[in-house]
Ligand SMILES: Nc1ncnc2c1ncn2[C@@H]1O[C@H](COP(=O)(O)OP(=O)(O)O)[C@@H](O)[C@H]1O
């Protein structure tokens with residue numbers, strides 16, 4: 001079974017300790033990464049996506065040290081950065097073809113996957129018109145589609161639901177639920193309702209540390225619901 005070990009990963013930017021050493025093992029299923037702005041979610045996700053080098057610690061993909069062999073992880077990775085830009089002049093189809101080429105997908109596989117993703121993400125309207133003129137939600141869905149190209153086994157999506165309307169959120173949740181049956185999905189958000197239904201595991205971060213990690217039921221504990229637990233954990237971390 002695929003697994004990613006995050007072993008003592010820490011990150012310091014000049015005078016900001018964005019991540020204190022943290023250790024997590026990710027396995028297939030949806031892990032919801034919750035935390036207020038500034039908690040360190042994006043920093044952790046950029047490190048997992050091999051975009052940033054941590055100040056300390058190691059990542060291992062199926063036991064292989066990612067620093068020594070980043071490609072073993074990169075070829076299994078689908079990553080949606082926070083504030084991902086898309087090229088405004090390209091249509092959804094052109095942009096996805098471009099990303100598929102960067103990922104080295106064979107032309108026939110990429111054509112088939114692009115068709116499927118355009119349908120799954122309800123992007124028919126953006127298929128051949130420039131993305132620059134579309135809503136934030138549509139551009140975000142193109143960003144999600146590019147992350148899913150190549151059928152990655154490790155899906156890291158940073159605030160994927162930003163800009164999506166309620167109907168788009170439900171569609172996205174259904175899609176990610178499907179994907180999370182076999183793949184490792186790490187999904188960050190500061191909106192608790194994005195993950196309380198879909199996630200099999202909840203990790204709450206605050207101030208660069210993990211303050212809760214477990215099944216939704218375990219994290220909720222004696223609280224009324226996940227939102228209440230989230231506020232208690234992040235409030236407690238703030239007061240500490
Ligand atoms: N490139 C950077 N340079 C300096 N500080 C940064 C940088 N990126 C993030 N930070 C700081 O690291 C902390 C965590 O930020 P971030 O990982 O973006 O949190 P989140 O995604 O949870 O909102 C914040 O204090 C933020 O200001």
Ligand SMILES: [Mg+2]
Nearest residue numbers: 041042043082
């Ligand atoms: Mg962020």
